Amino acid sequence: MMLKTPNEIDIVRAKSSKITEVDFENLSFGNIFTDHMLVCDFKNGKWEKPIIKPYEPFLIDPSAKVFHYGQAIFEGMKAYKDNQDDVWLFRPDENFHRFNKSASRMAMPEVPEDIFIGGLKTIVDLERDWVKKGLGNTLYLRPFMIAIGSGVIAQPSTQYRFMIILSPARSYYQGEVKVIIAEHYSRAANGGIGAAKAAGNYSAQFYPQKLAQEKGFQQIIWTDDATHTKLEEAGTMNVFFRINDTIITAPVSERILDGVTRKSLIALAKREGINIEERDVLVNEIVKAAKDGSLKEIFGAGTAAVVSPIVGFQYQEHYYELPKLENSLAMHLKEEITKIQYKLADDTFGWTVKI
Amino acid sequence: MMLKTPNEIDIVRAKSSKITEVDFENLSFGNIFTDHMLVCDFKNGKWEKPIIKPYEPFLIDPSAKVFHYGQAIFEGMKAYKDNQDDVWLFRPDENFHRFNKSASRMAMPEVPEDIFIGGLKTIVDLERDWVKKGLGNTLYLRPFMIAIGSGVIAQPSTQYRFMIILSPARSYYQGEVKVIIAEHYSRAANGGIGAAKAAGNYSAQFYPQKLAQEKGFQQIIWTDDATHTKLEEAGTMNVFFRINDTIITAPVSERILDGVTRKSLIALAKREGINIEERDVLVNEIVKAAKDGSLKEIFGAGTAAVVSPIVGFQYQEHYYELPKLENSLAMHLKEEITKIQYKLADDTFGWTVKI
Ligand SMILES: Cc1ncc(COP(=O)(O)O)c(C=O)c1O
Ligand SMILES: Cc1ncc(COP(=O)(O)O)c(C=O)c1O
Numbered sequence: 001m002m003l004k005t006p007n008e009i010d011i012v013r014a015k016s017s018k019i020t021e022v023d024f025e026n027l028s029f030g031n032i033f034t035d036h037m038l039v040c041d042f043k044n045g046k047w048e049k050p051i052i053k054p055y056e057p058f059l060i061d062p063s064a065k066v067f068h069y070g071q072a073i074f075e076g077m078k079a080y081k082d083n084q085d086d087v088w089l090f091r092p093d094e095n096f097h098r099f100n101k102s103a104s105r106m107a108m109p110e111v112p113e114d115i116f117i118g119g120l121k122t123i124v125d126l127e128r129d130w131v132k133k134g135l136g137n138t139l140y141l142r143p144f145m146i147a148i149g150s151g152v153i154a155q156p157s158t159q160y161r162f163m164i165i166l167s168p169a170r171s172y173y174q175g176e177v178k179v180i181i182a183e184h185y186s187r188a189a190n191g192g193i194g195a196a197k198a199a200g201n202y203s204a205q206f207y208p209q210k211l212a213q214e215k216g217f218q219q220i221i222w223t224d225d226a227t228h229t230k231l232e233e234a235g236t237m238n239v240f241f242r243i244n245d246t247i248i249t250a251p252v253s254e255r256i257l258d259g260v261t262r263k264s265l266i267a268l269a270k271r272e273g274i275n276i277e278e279r280d281v282l283v284n285e286i287v288k289a290a291k292d293g294s295l296k297e298i299f300g301a302g303t304a305a306v307v308s309p310i311v312g313f314q315y316q317e318h319y320y321e322l323p324k325l326e327n328s329l330a331m332h333l334k335e336e337i338t339k340i341q342y343k344l345a346d347d348t349f350g351w352t353v354k355i
Numbered sequence: 356m357m358l359k360t361p362n363e364i365d366i367v368r369a370k371s372s373k374i375t376e377v378d379f380e381n382l383s384f385g386n387i388f389t390d391h392m393l394v395c396d397f398k399n400g401k402w403e404k405p406i407i408k409p410y411e412p413f414l415i416d417p418s419a420k421v422f423h424y425g426q427a428i429f430e431g432m433k434a435y436k437d438n439q440d441d442v443w444l445f446r447p448d449e450n451f452h453r454f455n456k457s458a459s460r461m462a463m464p465e466v467p468e469d470i471f472i473g474g475l476k477t478i479v480d481l482e483r484d485w486v487k488k489g490l491g492n493t494l495y496l497r498p499f500m501i502a503i504g505s506g507v508i509a510q511p512s513t514q515y516r517f518m519i520i521l522s523p524a525r526s527y528y529q530g531e532v533k534v535i536i537a538e539h540y541s542r543a544a545n546g547g548i549g550a551a552k553a554a555g556n557y558s559a560q561f562y563p564q565k566l567a568q569e570k571g572f573q574q575i576i577w578t579d580d581a582t583h584t585k586l587e588e589a590g591t592m593n594v595f596f597r598i599n600d601t602i603i604t605a606p607v608s609e610r611i612l613d614g615v616t617r618k619s620l621i622a623l624a625k626r627e628g629i630n631i632e633e634r635d636v637l638v639n640e641i642v643k644a645a646k647d648g649s650l651k652e653i654f655g656a657g658t659a660a661v662v663s664p665i666v667g668f669q670y671q672e673h674y675y676e677l678p679k680l681e682n683s684l685a686m687h688l689k690e691e692i693t694k695i696q697y698k699l700a701d702d703t704f705g706w707t708v709k710i
Binding site: 055057062063071072074151155156184185187189190191198226 | 410412414416424426427431459461462495497501507510511520522541542544545
């Protein structure tokens, strides 16, 4: 069955839905996909018509540039269902603009708004049964673009594929997160691609991550690669530190991703009059604050985990434990952002977009 | 037809060959592939049996980790045909070991020697008609590995595909190569993956490369990302500088690929008593040498172009032209390495391996 949507996306519906086979109470992140995917190819200098069709593997040439030169970017966002069964996106314009910033940095074509935002809305609408009600239930949305042009010469592709795939997700208790501060490895270079959601940034972290896990740490706090004195990100999240009642986080830069959760938490904190500073965060200062007891909290922030509290950190073979607080600002900010996402609080910022 | 090779590689032959359609006099690099490819999957913690079969696109899940996290590595090497119609590889053990070093850094499984080297020998033997006689004619060999496991969570894959594809190549006159020294962008971080042939390193260069080309430069000379004072690589080649009669090149490091051409040229130069130094090469020193006339040559070195002479460089808005020499050491070393590769000179180093 081929339907036309108002925004010129062809839809070929799956013959049957897999939804009844899914155990929504026991989802492991990013493993199960909904019935459909969006596909839109870029060829001869222009974007073709997007199509939504059954989720399935596709054919690709062994010499496709994505395999050899990693020309690939992605976004991560979520859809939420409120108590009235309406489905909402959270700041999709931010992901759209960041996606195209990543595209430019990777010498890939920008994706037009009607394909990215229009495509998201259309496919999420089609899959709205996959968005479950209840705090913590979400549909994780993964727009991405890969270079499908062939040829083993290190030059930008002339053909690309933009896709959106969707995976139901449930927030889960991650266990205690202990981190280790990077003293040797790093995730981004000055003048590199750290500020882009480029595929290559992530696999580069796998090996250091494995070493950290072998030592008993769930995450790495990345430092600047030149001096390892500045604290920049936690795993694939932005990172915040609370010293007494001030929250500090590194400013976004060429090395640091401009996180949507990060900027939303900053706005929420400011609205509440919480003292929040965007400035370089030095390893020394955090170690000193841990020693004198003024370091109250560290937490990661990102779409997948929302806010991820950290119980302690390792630096130079010494482990610093953080206090267990009753009034955690991390938990408070998480609650505030979650209430907006699920339409349980007034969205005075205009962040939510109805499907 | 399914044949068994001694080293346990299944072979399914193509029904017919594309070779008659190929214009070997007019090849553009990396665009045409031979009739067969080698495929070997890693699953459940072990490598399956390799198969050589007709070159063709393959099916892959949209959530494959290679698309989202760039977990992918490759090698680049060549096969040469001598005047007796024998086919040779050049230092394949070097590529094999570097491939597995790249694999470790990217948290991918190492590929066993019988699959990597055995696979190369078997497929090159099968495709020996694609290796043309005559200096400059080669068959470019591209072993690579991609993460084919599915799931949009930033963790190493549990499934991988190792492949070898082959592309006939002909050396061509690249035109004059002018370079610009990187003052802002960079290709590798300290503690990063610059020393690995990881896919993500290459697409990261596309955008700066485009900017350089728009300014009229064919290549970028990469500098260290922290200070931009050290000269490290030229595009995707190692880079050498000749000051008076001394050749200098940066030592290999975490940021610099341990090039096979680089180490072979160093060995050749040493054998001839040419003064060659592996040490940090400072931008200032090269600018000064260009000004006082002691800078005689700059050249890139890598498998694809072998040796690529550079006619001048731009730094801080100033262009420095290099002298046109009669006795170029770059050209001399290129000739020496080429003679060994094509079996026109004694291979006293034992670098060549017969198929
Ligand atoms: C490297 C990195 N930092 C930070 C973040 C957080 O960004 P956001 O809040 O937009 O999800 C992400 C993505 O989740 C990321 O990949
Ligand atoms: C970044 C980089 N530097 C240098 C080289 C040269 O290495 P080789 O001489 O082994 O081809 C390559 C590969 O060609 C490369 O990708």
